[in-house]
Structure formats: C-alpha cells, structure tokens
Amino acid sequence: MKIERAKRIAAGALLVIGMLAAASGAHAQRIAWDVMGAGGSVGSGNGTHAVSATVGQPIIGPTAGNLNTIQQGFWLPLSRTSSAEEQPRSQTTAMLANYPNPFASTTTISFRLPASGTVRLRVLDLMGREVQTIADNQAMEAGDHTITWDAHNAANQPVAAGHYLCQLEFQPTASLTGGPTRWTRMMQVRE
Structure with missing residues (x-):
C-alpha cells in the first residue's frame, strides 16, 4: 500500500517537472532587475534595536542552466543602532x-x-x-x-x-x- 502511494507521488512529481520544463522552453525568461528583494532588519541581543537596509546585491557568480542564468550574491546590511532608552x-x-x-x-x-x-x-x-x-x-x-x-x-x-x-x-x-x-x-x- 505504501509502495503504491510512493509510486503515484513520484509519477505526479515527474509529470509536474516535465510540464514545467516544456513550458520554460516555450518562451525566453528574463528578470529585469538584479535584486529581487530589498530591506531587512537586524535584531540585537543587548536590548537595543537596529534597523538596516541593503545597498544592492554584489554578485558572487552566475549559475547557468539550459535556459536560465541565476546570479548569486549577498546583501550588505548597513545598520544604525538607536540610542533611545526604553522604560520598562x-x-x-x-x-x-x-x-x-x-x-x-x-x-x-x-x-x-x-x-x-x-x-x-x-x-x-x-x-x-x-x-x-x-x-x-x-x-x-x-x-x-x-x-x-x-x-x-x-x-x-x-x-x-x-x-x-x-x-x-x-x-x-x-x-x-x-x-x-x-x-x-x-x-x-x-x-
């Protein structure tokens, strides 16, 4: 019973992957921006609060496939710590x-x-x-x-x-x- 269920799940997954591969070959994909996200925050363990923002996404290197190229990178958070004191x-x-x-x-x-x-x-x-x-x-x-x-x-x-x-x-x-x-x-x- 478990083996039959696993076979059905695997067959369904292969069908979905095949459909996605066929659809991705039908048209060219292009992302117009280098950064797909922006902003963020950094918590602090010493009772202060820090807010940060990103200044781009420097590229480490590309990962290329048959139809797509993905640029990998990382964020550089710049944070400023507030000096406002909180009362309990x-x-x-x-x-x-x-x-x-x-x-x-x-x-x-x-x-x-x-x-x-x-x-x-x-x-x-x-x-x-x-x-x-x-x-x-x-x-x-x-x-x-x-x-x-x-x-x-x-x-x-x-x-x-x-x-x-x-x-x-x-x-x-x-x-x-x-x-x-x-x-x-x-x-x-x-x-």
Whole structure:
C-alpha cells in the first residue's frame, strides 16, 4: 500500500517537472532587475534595536542552466543602532489580570500601578453595562495590589455564568491628564 502511494507521488512529481520544463522552453525568461528583494532588519541581543537596509546585491557568480542564468550574491546590511532608552513597561502603565480564570465563586484581581493615584475598578457585562464597582476613585500607592471579587452584582445578587470585563481606570496623582485604562476578560462558571 505504501509502495503504491510512493509510486503515484513520484509519477505526479515527474509529470509536474516535465510540464514545467516544456513550458520554460516555450518562451525566453528574463528578470529585469538584479535584486529581487530589498530591506531587512537586524535584531540585537543587548536590548537595543537596529534597523538596516541593503545597498544592492554584489554578485558572487552566475549559475547557468539550459535556459536560465541565476546570479548569486549577498546583501550588505548597513545598520544604525538607536540610542533611545526604553522604560520598562511596568513603570509606564498599569497592569491588570485576574486569577483563577475561569472562576466559580471568587477571583482575585491583581494590578500594578506605576505611581500613586486613584483607581476605579469595575466589572461590566459584554454589553458594557456595569455589574459591580469594586473600587470607586480609591487612593492607592504605587506597586502591586490585589482585590477579590465574589461574583456578585451591585445588588449583592450572584451573577450569571458567562464572560465579564474588568476595567481598571487609573489617574496618577502627579498628572493632570487621565491615566491609562486597562481591560481584562473574566469567565465565571457555575460549580
């Protein structure tokens, strides 16, 4: 069975190669450009980013067949390394997650604040309707925080099983403009 399948595959491959060879002999092939690609980038392992471009494709030598000649070469990347310093993400934005997820009765919502400020933490359904406000303009210091949600709505009724959105709005104390808003999806299941 395997031998028959291998024979059919080999016969098909030979048929395709024969068709390509016949088609390539029917007309002359010519590539008008020496370089078929341009651009590129080079990564760096030391935390910097480098962008590079190519300056042509110097030819090493040709490879010739019956109908085609292929010029082989290589790219010469010229790169400039950026000197811009990046701040770690945890120092520039508020982080938000919950665990366990999915959850049955309670979930712990964890977040990291880059600075002192006020926090508004809400749970919404997928239609955007507010289910529960867990923290409303509560003053908090910079750092890691956790709050437990018991899967009840504002009327202290258990919420239905399903998907919910947790929204964290953060207003840094030292800023006149609004801070970042972060979302995470939570899934409540029944035991």
